Amino acid sequence: MEVIIKESYDQISLLAAQIIADLVHHRPRASLGLATGSTPLGAYRELIRMHREEGLDFSQIVTFNLDEYVGLAEDNDQSYHYFMWENLFKHINIIPANVHIPDGNAKDLEEACEHYEMEIDDHGGVDVQLLGIGSNGHIAFNEPGSSLGSRTRIKTLTQQTRRDNARFFASIDEVPKYCVTMGIGTILEARKLLLLANGASKAEAVAAALEGPITASVPASAVQLHPDVTFIIDKAAAAKLKREYHSELSRVDR
Numbered sequence: 001m002e003v004i005i006k007e008s009y010d011q012i013s014l015l016a017a018q019i020i021a022d023l024v025h026h027r028p029r030a031s032l033g034l035a036t037g038s039t040p041l042g043a044y045r046e047l048i049r050m051h052r053e054e055g056l057d058f059s060q061i062v063t064f065n066l067d068e069y070v071g072l073a074e075d076n077d078q079s080y081h082y083f084m085w086e087n088l089f090k091h092i093n094i095i096p097a098n099v100h101i102p103d104g105n106a107k108d109l110e111e112a113c114e115h116y117e118m119e120i121d122d123h124g125g126v127d128v129q130l131l132g133i134g135s136n137g138h139i140a141f142n143e144p145g146s147s148l149g150s151r152t153r154i155k156t157l158t159q160q161t162r163r164d165n166a167r168f169f170a171s172i173d174e175v176p177k178y179c180v181t182m183g184i185g186t187i188l189e190a191r192k193l194l195l196l197a198n199g200a201s202k203a204e205a206v207a208a209a210l211e212g213p214i215t216a217s218v219p220a221s222a223v224q225l226h227p228d229v230t231f232i233i234d235k236a237a238a239a240k241l242k243r244e245y246h247s248e249l250s251r252v253d254r
């Protein structure tokens, strides 16, 4: 595992965007696994800048998002569909048909989850999967207790996650109770994982994910099983780590 500790959120965002841009340059038809939440926003802003100012070309890129709430209309400003279009897709030259986000409004949610897995397979899997981390150690919406072999499915959100995400809604009562999320097994099949975290509220989860035992109680700890995972975190998120880490990539990444 590679762990890069940066001084600031902006530096995390720049490095993450550079790694993704590098892949887009070298593999114009790459599949990007994308995440929502506040953490990847800076990386998305930088990718938009690279598209506008440097001509970074997304015209053949395919994307797969990690998760979506159940029961929020796609145009609801808290849905992850809305989030992705507002914060990335509408600002770059991605083809809408190449965008994949789990459908939280499907009549048959289970069938939609199976279909999502098939679509990922049909595109040859995910090349780089961007991940945030929940303060309770969740990845995507795989809450503590999620099977480490899980696939895309319907999950119930924990009260902690609903409280964490309530800041985006008028009140906690409006935060959906259910979601559709790629499973941990699905995420681990991506060829590369890029986990971003910033701020003191993530320090415990980051330490448990990186230095704790692999356990379903900390879903992010499953990334220890992955052969190519890079954590890019700031000092506050790194504060509870005990081993020694670096501030630069140890190799040219692609």
Ligand code: GLP
Pocket: 035, 036, 037, 038, 039, 040, 066, 067, 131, 132, 133, 134, 135, 139, 140, 141, 161, 165
């Ligand atoms: C959300 C998302 C995750 C995200 C996490 C952290 O609930 N489902 O994909 O990584 O929680 O969010 P944030 O980046 O806002 O701290």
